[in-house]
Amino acid sequence: MGEKRRQQLLELAESAQLPIIEDDVYGDLWLDSPPPSPIKSHDRHGNVLYLGSLSKSLNPGLRIGWIAGPEAVIDRLADLKMQTDYGSSSLSQRAAAEWLSSGLYEKHLLKVRKQLKVRRNAALKSLEKHLSPFAEWDRPDGGFFIWIKMNPEISLPDLYRKALANGVLINPGRIYSTKKIQHFRLSFANAPVEEIQKGIAILESLIEDC
Numbered sequence: 362m363g364e365k366r367r368q369q370l371l372e373l374a375e376s377a378q379l380p381i382i383e384d385d386v387y388g389d390l391w392l393d394s395p396p397p398s399p400i401k402s403h404d405r406h407g408n409v410l411y412l413g414s415l416s417k418s419l420n421p422g423l424r425i426g427w428i429a430g431p432e433a434v435i436d437r438l439a440d441l442k443m444q445t446d447y448g449s450s451s452l453s454q455r456a457a458a459e460w461l462s463s464g465l466y467e468k469h470l471l472k473v474r475k476q477l478k479v480r481r482n483a484a485l486k487s488l489e490k491h492l493s494p495f496a497e498w499d500r501p502d503g504g505f506f507i508w509i510k511m512n513p514e515i516s517l518p519d520l521y522r523k524a525l526a527n528g529v530l531i532n533p534g535r536i537y538s539t540k541k542i543q544h545f546r547l548s549f550a551n552a553p554v555e556e557i558q559k560g561i562a563i564l565e566s567l568i569e570d571c
């Protein structure tokens with residue numbers, strides 16, 4: 362979301378007295394250029410709850426994330442967290458503090474972004490080669506995913522089942538939104554480039570057989 366739209370959203374939410382939950386767990390994983398500053402950075406009235414996490418950028422197993430918001434809300438959430446899991450492991454918290462304060466995290470991000478960019482570019486190239494007659498997609502500026510919109514004549518449930526049987530997992534968009542029934546979500550974060558290329562080529566052969 363661009364800078365102007367972020368400002369408009371904040372103004373709209375303020376005038377409607379609605380809070381914003383700004384889930385920015387992918388914020389550090391930009392690939393081409395840094396995103397505009399978070400909506401939270403313009404929040405003068407405590408209307409925004411800002412969420413960050415190390416789960417996507419460093420390690421989900423640490424179970425370390427953070428929330429910035431008004432003190433009264435944070436107090437309530439801290440109480441809920443205490444009652445739910447007694448708080449995150451102090452060992453994880455110490456390790457995270459060390460990563461963040463020593464500069465290791467920033468160094469690590471440089472490597473992660475570089476590798477993600479290689480994988481995103483490889484995925485886009487393979488999509489162009491194999492799926493352009495059957496689908497369209499946007500080039501993601503960051504994060505892990507490419508959203509692919511299949512042509513309407515292709516049955517996504519069929520493709521999903523056949524892909525799974527052939528070792529390729531595509532996430533059907535209907536899991537996330539009723540507006541995304543013709544989409545699937547392709548992750549380029551985990552698999553190495555060769556597997557991404559192979560998986561997309563398999564999708565092409567399955568679509569041709571449909």
Ligand SMILES: Cc1ncc(COP(=O)(O)O)c(C=O)c1O
Pocket residue numbers: 384386414415416421425426
């Ligand atoms: C958009 C988004 N926000 C937040 C989370 C929560 O991550 P965690 O609870 O591991 O910090 C996830 C995890 O999948 C996510 O995709």
